[in-house]
Amino acid sequence: MSKAWLDLWVGLFVVAGIGALLFMALKVGNMSSVRMADSYQVSAHFDNIGGLKVRAPVKSAGVVVGRVTGISFDDQTYEAEVLLSLDKRYAFPKDTSASILTSGLLGEQYIGLEAGGDSVKLANGDRVRLTQSAVVLENLIGQFLFSKAQEGAPNETAQ
Amino acid sequence: MIAPLRLVARLGRRTLQAVARIGLATRFFFATLLHSGTAFRRFGLIIREIYSAGVLSLIIILVSGLFVGMVLGLQGFETLQTYGSESALGVLVALSLVRELGPVVAALLFASRAGSAITAEIGLMKATEQLAAMEMMAVDPVARVVAPRFWAGVLSMPLLAALFSAMGIFGGYLVGVVLIGVDEGSFWSQMQAQVDFEEDILNGVIKSVVFGVAITAIALFEGYDAPPTAEGVSRATTRTVVTSSLVILALDFVLTAFMFRGVS
Amino acid sequence: MDNLVEIQDVTFGYNERPILKGINLTARRGQVIAIMGSSGCGKTTLLRLIGGQIKPNSGSVHVAGQNVGELDTAGLYELRRKMGMLFQFGALFTDMSVFDNIAFQMREHTRLPEEIIRDLVLMKLHAVGLRGAADLMPSELSGGMARRVALARSIALEPSLVMYDEPFAGLDPISLGVIGNLIRRLTDTLGLTSIVVTHDVQESLKIVDYVYFVSAGVIEAEGTPEEIRRSGLPFVHQFVHGEPDGPVPFHYPARSYAEDLRLGS
Numbered sequence: 001m002s003k004a005w006l007d008l009w010v011g012l013f014v015v016a017g018i019g020a021l022l023f024m025a026l027k028v029g030n031m032s033s034v035r036m037a038d039s040y041q042v043s044a045h046f047d048n049i050g051g052l053k054v055r056a057p058v059k060s061a062g063v064v065v066g067r068v069t070g071i072s073f074d075d076q077t078y079e080a081e082v083l084l085s086l087d088k089r090y091a092f093p094k095d096t097s098a099s100i101l102t103s104g105l106l107g108e109q110y111i112g113l114e115a116g117g118d119s120v121k122l123a124n125g126d127r128v129r130l131t132q133s134a135v136v137l138e139n140l141i142g143q144f145l146f147s148k149a150q151e152g153a154p155n156e157t158a159q
Numbered sequence: 160m161i162a163p164l165r166l167v168a169r170l171g172r173r174t175l176q177a178v179a180r181i182g183l184a185t186r187f188f189f190a191t192l193l194h195s196g197t198a199f200r201r202f203g204l205i206i207r208e209i210y211s212a213g214v215l216s217l218i219i220i221l222v223s224g225l226f227v228g229m230v231l232g233l234q235g236f237e238t239l240q241t242y243g244s245e246s247a248l249g250v251l252v253a254l255s256l257v258r259e260l261g262p263v264v265a266a267l268l269f270a271s272r273a274g275s276a277i278t279a280e281i282g283l284m285k286a287t288e289q290l291a292a293m294e295m296m297a298v299d300p301v302a303r304v305v306a307p308r309f310w311a312g313v314l315s316m317p318l319l320a321a322l323f324s325a326m327g328i329f330g331g332y333l334v335g336v337v338l339i340g341v342d343e344g345s346f347w348s349q350m351q352a353q354v355d356f357e358e359d360i361l362n363g364v365i366k367s368v369v370f371g372v373a374i375t376a377i378a379l380f381e382g383y384d385a386p387p388t389a390e391g392v393s394r395a396t397t398r399t400v401v402t403s404s405l406v407i408l409a410l411d412f413v414l415t416a417f418m419f420r421g422v423s
Numbered sequence: 424m425d426n427l428v429e430i431q432d433v434t435f436g437y438n439e440r441p442i443l444k445g446i447n448l449t450a451r452r453g454q455v456i457a458i459m460g461s462s463g464c465g466k467t468t469l470l471r472l473i474g475g476q477i478k479p480n481s482g483s484v485h486v487a488g489q490n491v492g493e494l495d496t497a498g499l500y501e502l503r504r505k506m507g508m509l510f511q512f513g514a515l516f517t518d519m520s521v522f523d524n525i526a527f528q529m530r531e532h533t534r535l536p537e538e539i540i541r542d543l544v545l546m547k548l549h550a551v552g553l554r555g556a557a558d559l560m561p562s563e564l565s566g567g568m569a570r571r572v573a574l575a576r577s578i579a580l581e582p583s584l585v586m587y588d589e590p591f592a593g594l595d596p597i598s599l600g601v602i603g604n605l606i607r608r609l610t611d612t613l614g615l616t617s618i619v620v621t622h623d624v625q626e627s628l629k630i631v632d633y634v635y636f637v638s639a640g641v642i643e644a645e646g647t648p649e650e651i652r653r654s655g656l657p658f659v660h661q662f663v664h665g666e667p668d669g670p671v672p673f674h675y676p677a678r679s680y681a682e683d684l685r686l687g688s
Contacts, residue, residue, distance in 0.1 A: 003203075010206050013214045017318025020325035021364070027347070028253050028328060029356040055355065064352075108353075280518075288514035295474050295508040297500040298531050 038088035039066065040124040044098045044111075045079040050134025052100055052109045058084050060113040065090045068111060084111065084128075093118040097130035109134060184380045187301075191309050191379065194302035204307035205314070212273040212308070212375075213315030217322070219268055224323035227264060228330025231255055235331070236339055245341050249350035252331030257354060257363045258419070261324030263411050266370035268323075269316055270403040274378035277308055278399040281382025282392035290383075305383065309375050316371025317364050324363070362418045369410060374403045427452045427584055427616045428473060433482035435468060442468050444640040445482070450633075452583075455610050455617040457627045459662065460637035466620040467511075469637070470586045473618070474508060475499045486584065504532060507577030507585040511592055513569040515561040521548070521572050522557040528579045547575040551605060567598025574605055584616050585609075591623040599623070603630045624663050628652065636662065 049071065058066035070083035086092070095116030102109050113128075122128070198204055235251040281304065284290050290300040328350075335341040354360065378399045385395035428450040435443040442465040450456045458466050471477050472484050475491045484491040489502055515524050525544045529535055535543070548554045551571040561569060570590060577585055587606065591599050607630040610617045621627050628634070628648040636644040636651075636659055644651070644659045651659060661669035677683065 006207060006210050009214045010209045013209065013217060013315075014318065016217075017321055020318070020321035021360075023325050024257060024321060024328075024360050025356055028257065028325075028350055029354045029360045055358075057352070283517075287512065287517070288510045289516055291476065292508065292510050292514040292516075294476065295503055295506065296528050296531070297503040298528070299500075303531070 039085045040088055040122075041069070042084050042086060042122050042124075042126050042128055044082050044084060044128040044131050045074065045077065046082060046098075046100060046131050046133045047079060048133040048136060049080045049082060050100055050102075050109055050136055052082065052111070052134065056108065056110050058086065058111045058113060060090070060092070060115065065113065082111070086122075091121040094120040094122055094126070095130065096122060096128060097132065098128045099132035100134035102135070180384075183384070184376075187380050187383065188376050190301055191305050191376070194299060195306045195310065197299075197302040198306040198310055204303070205311050208308045208311030209315055211276065212269075212311050213319060216269055216272045216315070216319060219272055220265055220319045220323050221326050223264065223268055224261075224326030225330040227260055227323075228252060228256065228327030228332075229334045230330075231260075231327065232331035232334030232339075236335060236341065245335075246345035247349055248331070248335045248341050249346035250353040252335070253328055253350045253354050254359065256324040256327040256331075257359050259411070259415075261327065262320045262363050262366040262370060263407060265320040265323040266316065266367065266374060266407045267404055269312075269319060269371070270374045270378075270407065271400050273312065273315070274374045274399050274403050275396045277312070277375065277378040278382040278385070278396045279392060281305070281308075281379060282385035282387075282395050285383065285385060286387035286389070286392055288387075305379050309379060312375030312378075313368065313371045316374070317367040320363065320367035320370075358419070362414075365418075366411065366414050369414060370407050373406050373410060377403045377406065425451050427487060428618065429483075429485040430469070430472070431483050431485075433472060433479045433484060435465075435472060435477065435479050442640055443472075443479075446637075446640075446642060448635055448642065450584075450616055450618055452616050453610070453614060454632040455607060455619060455630060456633045456635065457619045457621060457631040458635050458637055459621060459624060459627065461622060461662070464637050465640050466622075466637055467588055470508070470588055470618065470620055473584075473586060474503065474506060504580060505583050507580070507582040509570070509573050509577045509585065509587040509590055511589045512566075513561075513573035515564075515569055515573055515576070517561050519561075520557070521553070521559050521561065521564070524561070524572060525576045525579050527576070532580065543579075547579055548572075550578075550609065551575045552601075565598075567594050567601065570594065570598070570602055571605065574602070574609070578609060578613065578615070581613065582615065584618070587617065587619045587621075589621055590619060591621055591626055599626055603627070606630060624665075628663075 052068065052071065054068055054071055056068045057064045058068065066084055066086035068082055069085040072081050072083075073079075074081045084098075092113060093116045095118040097114045097116065099112050099114070100109055101112045116130075231252045232248065235248050236245060239245050239247055239251065281290075284304065290304065293300045293303060332346065336343045336346050381395040381399045381402070382392075385391045426449045428448070430446055430448040433443055433446045434441065446469065448458075448469070458469055460466050468477070472479055473486060473491065475484075475494060478492040486502060487505065489498070491499070491502070494502060515521075516527065519527065522544055525547050526540050529540045529543060545554055545557065548557055551574055553568060553571055553575070556564065556568065556572070561572070564572060574590075590602050590606065594602065603626050606617055606619065609615060619627055619631060628651065631648060633647055634645060634651050635642050638658060644654060644656050646654065652663065654660065654663075657669055660666075667673050
């Protein structure tokens with residue numbers, strides 16, 4: 001094998017390998033979609049975040065506008081504090097509400113933002129006041145059973 | 160000496176030998192790193208070895224990747240269909256490949272294709288006194304023969320693993336979208352939403368680099384340490400494949416535990 | 424400084440088992456000397472001591488005035504550039520062509536431009552009569568040709584000392600004569616000093632200036648080929664004439680035959 005052929009083959013191999021890496025970075029991974037060089041941070045407190053995880057998407061009207069960057073527990077209020085990193089291109093009114101939603105019945109959880117009517121916009125370091133916690137399935141079922149029991153109880157005493 | 164005592168003595172001797180061999184291998188590994196200067200100054204040496212380690216492994220890597228991806232597509236579809244979430248097929252295929260199967264299976268194939276070849280080649284060079292001849296010509300065989308092969312292996316492995324994963328995802332796409340008819344849009348978009356560049360792809364690449372270091376270091380040491388006979392070389396070749404396969408799997412567990420802990 | 428190689432009272436052994444016991448040997452510049460002895464008597468070990476691949480347990484090995492056993496790696500590599508070695512089966516690099524094999528040292532150790540290397544390589548190949556085989560791979564060569572290529576390679580950098588480890592082993596009579604002739608001729612024309620390790624008595628007695636007989640780690644006899652041929656020592660006589668039994672016994676040490684077969688019990 002001559003040196004020229006050797007170089008050509010190795011060159012092809014390296015180009016193909018780097019191409020595969022690029023393909024994975026751009027097409028398979030989300031490098032193209034989370035390129036958020038400019039972002040601002042806001043926080044939100046929730047009574048219960050359910051199964052929310054760091055890096056979960058933040059969506060408004062179904063469009064990804066940011067990511068969850070941190071989750072911690074506040075032992076003063078006994079609430080969960082969630083840090084959100086939002087794309088600078090999108091501004092939200094100060095009275096925007098955040099809720100933890102689930103995509104599909106068993107899908108991943110994300111944060112949904114519902115814009116309010118305030119003319120002042122959310123700025124870096126602000127806190128989203130209006131929040132709605134995750135729907136915890138166990139609690140729902142518990143409530144359902146409890147209300148059923150409540151319904152049934154008078155009937156039984158009547159007999 | 161009574162029989163049980165003799166057994167204990169033999170066990171102890173074997174253990175000591177094994178530990179001494181690990182020490183020898185470690186010294187050899189650092190000697191390789193220390194003598195890598197020549198290889199980088201004369202990059203042509205590395206390119207030659209990338210050809211025999213990387214380019215010659217391409218066929219097996221690409222074909223295996225395609226089939227593994229296709230199987231993942233089929234099996235994943237069967238399972239996901241039960242829960243009515245076929246649209247997550249892309250995620251399943253991509254995550255399994257990028258995180259685990261890509262680096263690990265590519266490394267196992269690399270160990271048996273390129274690792275064994277390296278051991279056999281170095282072992283034969285030793286058996287036919289080519290290494291001794293080189294030493295007598297005042298050329299350090301570690302710098303001239305071992306180091307270029309080491310770096311070629313380390314550079315080839317992540318590229319091969321990436322090609323394996325890319326080919327696998329293509330295979331999954333072929334089966335899932337083209338053959339079965341999963342929606343193409345959700346296949347790709349769900350994949351993109353769930354596969355993270357740093358957490359998944361970059362960690363996969365790091366894994367494959369570590370595997371590349373392990374495989375080539377083992378293969379080179381086994382070759383260099385092989386008894387200079389036909390039997391010695393053949394046994395060393397077998398040992399390379401067995402040892403590096405086990406090391407890959409063990410390292411994979413350790414790395415996975417480190418990388419994906421706390422995520423997902 | 425007349426002696427290129429001087430070995431004084433060298434003892435060597437791998438863990439307690441002595442291979443060489445008090446060897447004295449000198450090689451004068453311009454000479455071809457032979458080290459003879461039966462297989463496994465430590466001849467190759469002697470060459471490895473001279474090349475500095477192993478160090479003597481006691482005694483000293485001097486090459487060109489330098490004590491080989493006391494050199495560090497850099498000094499040893501420096502000294503080895505002045506040595507050539509022909510290994511038993513040639514030890515050609517199997518992944519390179521004949522041309523690249525001979526150019527190997529020139530490319531590693533010198534900064535000569537490729538055209539000059541080409542000329543030098545062809546000259547070396549011409550000297551061993553294989554200029555036409557430059558583009559062949561080692562696997563395409565016959566045993567005798569491979570040995571000649573290896574010979575050309577060992578003189579590639581014009582060394583002052585060339586060592587030959589069993590240069591005649593496994594060759595047909597014609598190749599054997601060719602190699603023998605080449606060793607003599609190259610030594611004379613290039614002003615080399617040659618040390619030939621061999622057990623081929625008849626061929627080597629034709630070409631060498633001085634012979635050392637090694638047996639069981641000691642030098643049994645030495646002298647010019649004439650003296651050796653006339654030597655009355657039983658060991659040398661047995662060796663030169665290839666007799667199956669003598670001081671070197673045919674039988675491996677064992678209990679008496681009768682005892683082994685349990686006769687008379």
